[in-house]
Amino acid sequence: MSMQNVLKQVVKETIAPLFKVEGYKKQGNNFAYMCSDFSATVNIQSSKWNTEDEVEFFFNTGIYIEELFLSVYQYPKPPFPMEVNSVLRIRGTELTNNESWYRLTADTDVEQLKRMITKDVTEYLLPHFRQFESIKDVIKVMELREKDGIYENPHYLTVLYCSVGEMEKAQERMARVYSQLKLDSQKEFARGLANRIGLRI
Incomplete structure (x- = not known):
């Protein structure tokens, strides 16, 4: 089986259920939890160097705020909240403090990889989103990151x-x-x- 298909299987069997149980909607490799003022967004990004035999991927996270489409963005809002149109776009590797991407090759222990992904999603990604209950929480984190020199x-x-x-x-x-x-x-x-x-x- 090609590693691209193994990735599809991992998304279907492990990643999608982890987000679905938390109330996230799915579109392709994108997930969004929609609140009234904003949405938590996650994207599974595959490396552009992927081949049939070797696949690397990681999570991107963001906070999508429709308000910005009415004023800053000069194009229509997308039908589904996407990480690419979000603020606070943070790579999953930054949240997990693990710089390496997830990797699938013929030698990969897929069950072990699934356990690692489950741990990262439940212990790092989902708790990261739980700190946001209102736009004011989003503002607070954006201000802190700006103080640290991380600009949007x-x-x-x-x-x-x-x-x-x-x-x-x-x-x-x-x-x-x-x-x-x-x-x-x-x-x-x-x-x-x-x-x-x-x-x-």
Whole structure:
């Protein structure tokens, strides 16, 4: 059996049930737990170097917030919440503190790999998502990561401050971000965004 098919089997028999029992919906290799304000998202990413005989893959995680499609993103929202359209996009390897990818070859003990995946999902990925009960929790973690020098699109937090009614914080951040922008196109986008969410520049 090709390793690609073994991966499909692992997803079907081990990974999908772990998320399904927690209330996650599945689309392809994407999973999402939908709350009213946001969704927890997981994607199974396969290495682009995969072959029939050797397959490597890992989890990507994120928090999908529809609010951002109304203001920051300039394209229609997807029908299913995807990790690629999320904030706080964190690789599963960062959450498990294990840099290596999951690997399937003819020599792999598949049952052992399934046990490792089960442990990582139940002890690291799912608990990571449980800390988010509201947009304010998402903001808190984004602020902490920014303090640690891990930056995302600078406008995400501005919009999220607005969404929870923290207009002064949003205004202060918009002004600070705008003053640091170098390109005219970036400044033009920021002015348009400020206009859309009721801030001044």
